[in-house]
Amino acid sequence: MNAQAPRNSAKGAVTSMTGFARADGAAPRVQWVVEARSVNGKGRDLRCRLPQGLDGLEPAIRAAVEARITRGNVNVALNLTRTETTGALRINRDLLAQVLELAREIAGPDAPPPSIDTLLSVRGVIDSGETQETEEERAALEKSIAATVTIAIDRLVTARTAEGAHLAIVLTNHLAEIERLTDAAAATACLQPEALRGRLRQQIAALLDAVPALAEERLAQEAALLIAKADVREELDRLRAHIAQARTMLADGGAIGRRLDFLCQEFNREANTLCSKSADVDLTRIGMDLKAVIEQFREQVQNIE
Secondary structure (H helix, E strand, C coil): CCCCCCCCCCCCCECECCEEEEEEEEECCEEEEEEEEEECCCCEEEEEECCCCCHHHHHHHHHHHHHHCCCEEEEEEEEEEECCCCCCCEECHHHHHHHHHHHHHHHCCCCCCCCHHHHHCCCCCEECCCCCCCHHHHHHHHHHHHHHHHHHHHHHHHHHHHHHHHHHHHHHHHHHHHHHHHHHHHHCHHHCHHHHHHHHHHHHHHHHCCCCCCCHHHHHHHHHHHHHHHCCHHHHHHHHHHHHHHHHHHHHCECCHHHHHHHHHHHHHHHHHHHHHCCCHHHHHHHHHHHHHHHHHHHHHCCEC
């Protein structure tokens, strides 16, 4: 049996839901290979493919997976090969004589004897010489295979952790781009105090010149709406808060996929609001770029455990 892989993944590591691993083992007269693979999933789902007669291994496989993996669709397949050579064929002569005697009694002494094919097809006439497996041997075999399953799951976790480290770098780069675009939005000319005041003066002047004239209460409402729509500082502040939260999650690691997915919705909400409030070409362009990067971020988050 191969040496065991490390049992513990790195503490605080970001883990992918995608991975593949294999491990093999051997015992007297038998060899086996365990393959474990996982892909994205909303929860944890396990499917086992086991040879006939070894279904009793599934609880041990399920325990090994549940102890190490919290999310993803996991498939474990066991391929088993018997290596014992078949012994020489032997004829059970006593049984053959009984069959011949019974055939003569039924068909009569003058009837031709049964054909060789017919005689050899009678169960027990031919002994293949295969060694029968005892219950103790079967239990020992299942224990050895279960140990190999543990190794395969450990290696699968290692593969998922390695892929997660790559994903963490990609996600960190996306966050840096989201931060850059957020700062660029805050620095646009249309959001500078003097530009905001000038645009509001024009819009309020248009309201005052409206025909028929607006009632004073309606005028106040419209002015308040204009001021609220012109100010996107709250959206930019929330974007920065989400960036900081995402970075903290990536640093902490663990099963953060669902929380990051929820945070992507918050990112999208702020970017959409930014675009809807924008009355400036540059700010709108930045908002669209933000939405594109956030979508790239979200696509990668779908791979996180």
